Amino acid sequence: MSGDLAIDVKNLSYKYPINDVKTLHNIDLQIPYNTINLLLGSNGSGKTTFLKILGGKTLCLNGDVLIDNANPFSNGFRNTVTLSDGSEINKVCYFGTDWVRSEFINRDITVLELITSLGYRKENLEHEFTKRGNYLMEILEVDLGWRMHMLSDGQKRRVQLIMGLLKPFKVLLLDEITIDLDVVARFKLFEFLKFEVSQGKNNPERKCCIVYCTHIFDGLNSWYDRVIHLHRGEIEGDFQYKNIQYVDDEKDENIEADDDGVVRIARSSSLHPLVLKWLLKDEHKRRGISL
Numbered sequence: 001m002s003g004d005l006a007i008d009v010k011n012l013s014y015k016y017p018i019n020d021v022k023t024l025h026n027i028d029l030q031i032p033y034n035t036i037n038l039l040l041g042s043n044g045s046g047k048t049t050f051l052k053i054l055g056g057k058t059l060c061l062n063g064d065v066l067i068d069n070a071n072p073f074s075n076g077f078r079n080t081v082t083l084s085d086g087s088e089i090n091k092v093c094y095f096g097t098d099w100v101r102s103e104f105i106n107r108d109i110t111v112l113e114l115i116t117s118l119g120y121r122k123e124n125l126e127h128e129f130t131k132r133g134n135y136l137m138e139i140l141e142v143d144l145g146w147r148m149h150m151l152s153d154g155q156k157r158r159v160q161l162i163m164g165l166l167k168p169f170k171v172l173l174l175d176e177i178t179i180d181l182d183v184v185a186r187f188k189l190f191e192f193l194k195f196e197v198s199q200g201k202n203n204p205e206r207k208c209c210i211v212y213c214t215h216i217f218d219g220l221n222s223w224y225d226r227v228i229h230l231h232r233g234e235i236e237g238d239f240q241y242k243n244i245q246y247v248d249d250e251k252d253e254n255i256e257a258d259d260d261g262v263v264r265i266a267r268s269s270s271l272h273p274l275v276l277k278w279l280l281k282d283e284h285k286r287r288g289i290s291l
């Protein structure tokens, strides 16, 4: 039922104006609330393009896109929703890697000045920062007095995450933004996001979902609910975490789902070996090599 879907995409195709070929082909994808979804695929498979369309950053009128039941490209789309307690949440929030390189943030200003310049009034800061922002600042170890132009990429990334997560969200699109976080910050961020998604199970106003695009699978076990595999702009694979079965011997692996939808992978602390096999298979297909 579409009312239960955070993301509902039908027949979505996209071609960059300067390209001859389409980057995305007839994508159909439904993502329910209260789920964490991994989006994976080779370089150039279309992940960023897809996330930017979902996030309303790249205009695409070819196909149907609904975010929380609304078209992000329609005139009446408002990204902010007011909840019954008067607080605000964002409908859709896209985090990309290019933020840390933008001129806007690489200035001699403090983190606090940067946040206020984006429209957070002081009273908002005091109200929301004490509850949610303080917690985020603690887990990501950010100091409001840091001067933006003097920070490392990983520190700027932490500021980006705090700013983007100050308000809760309905749909969070993360485009490989943990690449420069250290393992502890990454772990704590994942815990925070898992908690956010779990909250929606008890409070319908806070129901939300996450789509996380990454090439790094370490530390993700049991964090996600579903894996979506994009290949050359098409959905090549789609399976649920609950359908993964760990086997002790690599010989018992089946990288394709069997008739019951079960994927068997050798016991490991990482999805990395499985994804590597998939992407190697993609590469073989691309090069016309039969397996």
Ligand SMILES: Nc1ncnc2c1ncn2[C@@H]1O[C@H](COP(=O)(O)OP(=O)(O)OP(=O)(O)O)[C@@H](O)[C@H]1O
Pocket (backbone or CB within 6 Å): 016, 018, 019, 023, 041, 042, 043, 044, 045, 046, 047, 048, 049, 050
């Ligand atoms: N601004 C652009 N103009 C033209 N073509 C583009 C543009 N951005 C991406 N493309 C093309 O679209 C395809 C998909 O790119 P996209 O960035 O979505 O892939 P990706 O899966 O996110 O890759 P990566 O893992 O390297 O980040 C690529 O073939 C790329 O060349």
